[in-house]
Amino acid sequence: MSLGSARGKIILLGEHAVVYGVPALAAGIDRGAIARVEPADSDKILFGTQELTSEHELYEGLRLVREAFHVPPLRLELSLQIPAGSGLGASAALGVATARAVAQLAPNPIADRHLLSIVAQWERVFHGNPSGIDAAAAFHAGVLRYVRGEEPERVRLRAQLTIVITISGPPANTREMVEGVARLREQRPEAFDKTLTSIASLISNATLCLRSGDREGLGKLMDLNQMLLSTWMVSTPEIERACHTARRAGAYGAKLTGSGGGGCTIALTPEDPEPVLRALRAEGFECFACEIGENQS
Ligand code: MEV
Numbered sequence: 001m002s003l004g005s006a007r008g009k010i011i012l013l014g015e016h017a018v019v020y021g022v023p024a025l026a027a028g029i030d031r032g033a034i035a036r037v038e039p040a041d042s043d044k045i046l047f048g049t050q051e052l053t054s055e056h057e058l059y060e061g062l063r064l065v066r067e068a069f070h071v072p073p074l075r076l077e078l079s080l081q082i083p084a085g086s087g088l089g090a091s092a093a094l095g096v097a098t099a100r101a102v103a104q105l106a107p108n109p110i111a112d113r114h115l116l117s118i119v120a121q122w123e124r125v126f127h128g129n130p131s132g133i134d135a136a137a138a139f140h141a142g143v144l145r146y147v148r149g150e151e152p153e154r155v156r157l158r159a160q161l162t163i164v165i166t167i168s169g170p171p172a173n174t175r176e177m178v179e180g181v182a183r184l185r186e187q188r189p190e191a192f193d194k195t196l197t198s199i200a201s202l203i204s205n206a207t208l209c210l211r212s213g214d215r216e217g218l219g220k221l222m223d224l225n226q227m228l229l230s231t232w233m234v235s236t237p238e239i240e241r242a243c244h245t246a247r248r249a250g251a252y253g254a255k256l257t258g259s260g261g262g263g264c265t266i267a268l269t270p271e272d273p274e275p276v277l278r279a280l281r282a283e284g285f286e287c288f289a290c291e292i293g294e295n296q297s
Contacts (some may be wrong), residue, residue, distance in 0.1 A: 002099025007032040008082040009089035009137030010163060010292075012218075013206050013225045014146075016181050016232060017199040018131040023147045025155065025206055026137040027292045029165070031081040032182045033093035033138075035101040040075040047078050056141035058094070061122045065099050067251050068118045069106040076101075085171025085287070087258020092134030128175040130184075141152050142232050143292060145207060158213030160293035163277050164251070167286045168242040169262030179230050204226075219252025219268045222286035226255035234260030242285055243267070249279030 002153035007028030041057025043062055045052045052058060076098060084090040097218055099119050103110040116135060123130040136144055136152045143161075144152040174204045185192040209218040226243060229235055237255055243254035254267035269276045273289040280287045 001036055001038045002064070002101050002104035004037075004097045004102075005032060006093040006096035006100065006106070006138040007141075008093050009131065010145055010165065010264075011087075011186050012143070012266070013131075013222060013255075014199060014203050015087075015256075015258055015260070016197050016234065018133050018146065018148060018231065018235075019129060019178060019181070020185075021148055022196050022200045023145050023203045024131075025143060025203060025210070026135050026146055027143045027161075028141055029082075029088070029290045030294070031088075031290075033081070033090065034079045035094070035097035036077040037064070037074045037098070037101045037105065037225075039105070039213040040073050040231055042075045044075045044077070045078065048272070057125055058086055060125050061095060062098065062102075064121055064125070065095075065102045065118055066112075069099075069102050069104050069110055070108075071105045074102065074105075083167060083171070085173065085263065086167060087256065087260070089134035089258070091126040091139055091174075092119065092123055092130075092138040095119040096125035096135060096138040098122075101123075111259045115139075122176040126175070127178065129178055130174075131209075142294065143210060145203075155207055156208050157210050157292070157294055160213065160291055161215070161218075162270075162271055162273050162287050162289060162291055164240045164246060164267045164269050164273050164280065164287055165195060166246070166265045166267065166280050167263075168191075168256070168265040169236055171209035172259055172263050174259040176187060177234055177261045180261075181234065184232055195231060199225060199228055210278075213253050215268060215270075219254075222253035222255045222266075223247070226253075229256060229260060236260070238262070239265055241283070242280065245279050245283050245285070247274050249276045251276050
């Protein structure tokens with residue numbers, strides 16, 4: 001039996017725009033996915049305690065990884081510590097965890113770059129046109145500046161970030177959300193490109209804020225990113241309500257994270273997240289706090 005694990009992620013700024021080559025800022029969180037594999041007569045996947053039927057897309061993912069790493073059929077047991085379809089990168093975390101577990105049974109050592117390229121293919125099974133940001137954040141620690149097709153760059157933080165993650169709607173389908181944004185781009189290419197340019201400048205400023213420890217500045221940039229994302233129709237009334245509740249309770253800024261359309265929001269809070277957590281819970285939201293810092297490994 002071999003074991004692999006991987007992080008979930010949040011996107012601090014830049015989702016959707018990253019699909020079109022704009023940089024984005026992402027961070028792994030300390031909840032994610034765990035995969036256990038052992039040799040079997042034929043592939044078998046258990047998700048939690050439930051055995052998946054052979055039509056499930058995860059079988060295609062497992063076969064892809066096995067064949068790339070020259071490993072015979074496996075029994076794969078998966079567990080997730082984050083909600084699926086919620087913008088926290090569950091499918092990438094499952095992919096990285098599975099690839100790490102399967103790699104240990106491979107006849108030859110698997111280089112990180114190869115492993116990530118296989119996870120990128122796994123992501124295509126679930127997402128259609130992924131930028132690769134989720135897989136990069138599931139794989140690496142700390143805050144990453146990610147540009148599609150390039151090696152992610154680690155951003156050194158001056159100060160630890162406290163983030164409240166809130167479930168702000170039902171799961172959304174990333175593929176459909178990304179396709180919806182692509183249709184908007186086709187309809188209004190010039191307006192779309194202007195928004196991309198604005199998001200790119202938010203990312204440059206946010207990178208400076210992270211390096212200098214300016215949480216208030218970062219929060220304002222997150223709010224602006226949320227406003228621009230809402231013009232792409234990926235926000236919802238529930239997402240806006242969660243962001244508003246967090247800001248009113250003292251968050252520096254708040255926005256959706258991931259594909260939107262439901263799923264999670266993130267709020268950057270002062271070191272003590274309790275007032276924000278309390279306010280969100282009083283409004284009926286499920287939420288938790290996490291720390292993003294230099295001590296992540
Ligand atoms: C999903 O976590 C982030 C998106 O930008 C899609 C992607 O980059 O693959 C919406």
